[in-house]
Amino acid sequence: MTTDLNQLAVRLQDFASARNWGQFHTPKNLVMALAGEVGELVAEFQWLTPEQSKHLEPATFDRVRSELADVSLYLVRLADLLDVDLIEAANAKLDENERRYDPDLYRGSARKAPPLTS
Template identity: 70%
Template sequence: MTTELERLAVRLREFARVREWEQFHTPKNLVMALAGEVGELVAEFQWLTADESSSPDPDTLARMRTELGDVTLYLVRLADVLGVDLVEAAQAKLDDNDRRYDADLYRGSAKKAPRAT
């Protein structure tokens, strides 16, 4: 079964192919572009209060949506180039976090769990 994420990866792959951009879509370049887009998303939140960030005005939300789209596109393209299944990677990370952060010990706490040695 093809997921929405897989369809997006295929569309991005074709988008790059028809423009002959594969040569530029190295993992290094893609992760640098991703970092830049995350920075643009961060800039949208930079001077907002906690309440403003939870309920942005329509213009701010539209800009946030655009930046979230950019971040998503670069992340999906990077994963595709590296051959990483993003959903599988996220599930594995969530499984790891579930083991590291026992609900009874960490409920209501922002404390970081120690790294496994």
């Protein structure tokens, strides 16, 4: 059982290596596969109402879980190949968003913040 992204990345490396798939795992190919999997995830929600999307039927939930796993696996593999620490990158992005989206100005609003200036 994997417990963190580094362990998952190593398991993915081993999985791809055992099948000689590294030759196909270029960043371009992984991004394209990732986009396809995101599309499959989107398709599961496409015709649901907002309320239905919050309370998935068991069969739909199982498909969504599987698609989320596919998206996660491709994302972790891509980050590993590009030597990007996903946790570090996500925390840096959250730090940036905290600076951009002051709670007093954006609470309850979906509007986009202007880019940060240096």
